Amino acid sequence: MKIINCPLNGPRNASEFVYGGEVKQMPDPAACSDREWAEYVFYHYNGTGEVREWWLHAPSGYWFIVERHRVTGEISRTYDPSELDQGEFFASVPGAAEEINS
Amino acid sequence: MPFSLLKYGLNNDYPFEKDADLPPPVPLKSHYDVVIIGGGGHGVATAYYLAKYHGITNVAILEKGYLGGGNTARNTAVIRSNYLTSEGVKFYAESVKLYQELSNEFDFNIMYSRRGQLTLAHTDSAIRAFRQRTEVNKHFGGKTELIGPQEIRELVPTLNMNPGHLPVLAGLWHMDGATARHDAVAWGYAKGATQRGAELHQLTEVTGIKTENGKVVGVKTNRGDVGCGVAVQAVSGHSSLLAEMAGFRLPIVTYPLQAMVTQPVKPFLNPLVSSPAYHCYVQQTGRGEIVIGGGSDPYPLYGTRSDLNLKEGLLAHAIELFPFMANLKLMRQWAGITDMTSDYSPIMGLSPVENYYLDAGWGTWGFKSTPICGKTMAELVASGGKVPDLIKPFAMDRFDTFRQVNEMGATAASH
Numbered sequence A: 001m002k003i004i005n006c007p008l009n010g011p012r013n014a015s016e017f018v019y020g021g022e023v024k025q026m027p028d029p030a031a032c033s034d035r036e037w038a039e040y041v042f043y044h045y046n047g048t049g050e051v052r053e054w055w056l057h058a059p060s061g062y063w064f065i066v067e068r069h070r071v072t073g074e075i076s077r078t079y080d081p082s083e084l085d086q087g088e089f090f091a092s093v094p095g096a097a098e099e100i101n102s
Numbered sequence B: 001m002p003f004s005l006l007k008y009g010l011n012n013d014y015p016f017e018k019d020a021d022l023p024p025p026v027p028l029k030s031h032y033d034v035v036i037i038g039g040g041g042h043g044v045a046t047a048y049y050l051a052k053y054h055g056i057t058n059v060a061i062l063e064k065g066y067l068g069g070g071n072t073a074r075n076t077a078v079i080r081s082n083y084l085t086s087e088g089v090k091f092y093a094e095s096v097k098l099y100q101e102l103s104n105e106f107d108f109n110i111m112y113s114r115r116g117q118l119t120l121a122h123t124d125s126a127i128r129a130f131r132q133r134t135e136v137n138k139h140f141g142g143k144t145e146l147i148g149p150q151e152i153r154e155l156v157p158t159l160n161m162n163p164g165h166l167p168v169l170a171g172l173w174h175m176d177g178a179t180a181r182h183d184a185v186a187w188g189y190a191k192g193a194t195q196r197g198a199e200l201h202q203l204t205e206v207t208g209i210k211t212e213n214g215k216v217v218g219v220k221t222n223r224g225d226v227g228c229g230v231a232v233q234a235v236s237g238h239s240s241l242l243a244e245m246a247g248f249r250l251p252i253v254t255y256p257l258q259a260m261v262t263q264p265v266k267p268f269l270n271p272l273v274s275s276p277a278y279h280c281y282v283q284q285t286g287r288g289e290i291v292i293g294g295g296s297d298p299y300p301l302y303g304t305r306s307d308l309n310l311k312e313g314l315l316a317h318a319i320e321l322f323p324f325m326a327n328l329k330l331m332r333q334w335a336g337i338t339d340m341t342s343d344y345s346p347i348m349g350l351s352p353v354e355n356y357y358l359d360a361g362w363g364t365w366g367f368k369s370t371p372i373c374g375k376t377m378a379e380l381v382a383s384g385g386k387v388p389d390l391i392k393p394f395a396m397d398r399f400d401t402f403r404q405v406n407e408m409g410a411t412a413a414s415h
């Protein structure tokens, strides 16, 4: 079986993991336009390069970041979300960055 | 020996069809009225109906590989119309009607075989959802009934009615459910289109879309540039990549979908059987092989590899439903890449680029719609961009206005 390297639990069977979508910036739902919200919810990266993605290690409930190639499927890096620059994807939601830290 | 048999035996014309083959390749012209990108079932059907009903034959179908070698050759050929929304049911029912006449129309056997599809309910909530689908289907003239365990046993005596923790409680019995030979569908449309004057260019990959003032004017290919008045993209799993060439994005994510087939056995299963709870569907082909399909891969990928993870899970479920299959050997396995939308309905009609039309978002369920897609896309092209009523609900901008056509419950793992 394919093995994914979990930053918390080490190498585990792929069947223990759940794909959680691309890492992207969430607009402020209270302030953004319908078009911006649609962009966030429905329009995802669907190219042929490498993407940063959220993945969950289901047995331990741990979310982390995977850098994965969309054609070869190869995973080049996995790491804890604290390594992300949180401004990158929570910038416009007041209070969100603090929430994830607590 | 009857005389007529002898006559046929000595006759050069029989039983061969005179125009059995596609015309030989021709050079690409510098300009066509219509360029169709993608020579799958949808692309060639569009060319066919353009020629047949609208007299538009200065048409080139550009296919990067070979005719019907994409998802048209990879699907499990389920044809049905028992969807959930009225928009969906109306649309798919039209397609089923067209399919029923297709062998006659082509004078070529697409091996259409109507044997009914049985979807299993293993929970009370599934029964409730099936009730709703039954009523919507009947309302639009479909033949669908909710049936109980006794009738299921009679239809499928080999089915395990008590698999694991999910007993079979009821079934959605869709009498219009059918299959057809998918290659033959592509061949029939391609022959009909080329005989009427359209050109099919295989091994011709579109590598760029040329626009001027927001309007499509041509495409770049590995065989040179081609001008066009109108372009239609029908490239299934590659939809986002073509749209990107044309300069816009689609609310689509590409996932692999896998299927497999066992060695042939004696006929034991007439209906197509599907279990959404087990993410699994099983059907027997005319040759006796058992086709097994299921849900998409659990993460996006542009890859047609077939992997062990999915196979193990899917086969475990198939064997729960039909325990005797545990003794069979797998013969083939494969995957296609599918263009998934979040509401499990297609994206058809206009795009942000003028005269550039979309037939996309067909995901895991677009074989059954091949005839009606061809017909409605041809109408769209011939009318100069007037969107036919039947496909209006599938417009791309429904995502910006949050007016999705939610077919999730009616699509997952039953195609």
Ligand SMILES: Cc1cc2nc3c(=O)[nH]c(=O)nc-3n(C[C@H](O)[C@H](O)[C@H](O)COP(=O)(O)OP(=O)(O)OC[C@H]3O[C@@H](n4cnc5c(N)ncnc54)[C@H](O)[C@@H]3O)c2cc1C
Pocket (backbone or CB within 6 Å): B037, B038, B039, B040, B041, B042, B043, B062, B063, B064, B065, B066, B067, B068, B069, B070, B071, B072, B073, B074, B075, B076, B077, B078, B079, B204, B205, B206, B207, B234, B235, B236, B237, B238, B257, B258, B259, B293, B334, B335, B336, B337, B338, B362, B363, B364, B365, B366, B367, B368, B369, B414, B415
């Ligand atoms: C395993 C599997 C099972 C399925 N089961 C069912 C089922 O039971 N019932 C059902 O209704 N649907 C099913 N589907 C879905 C169905 O197969 C597709 O939705 C349908 O075949 C799409 O037809 P199409 O003509 O649009 O695409 P395709 O047949 O994929 O044709 C698109 C063509 O475009 C070409 N192309 C791509 N990029 C370019 C380019 N740049 N230039 C030129 N050409 C290009 C490709 O080579 C391809 O031949 C299944 C799919 C899979 C993978």
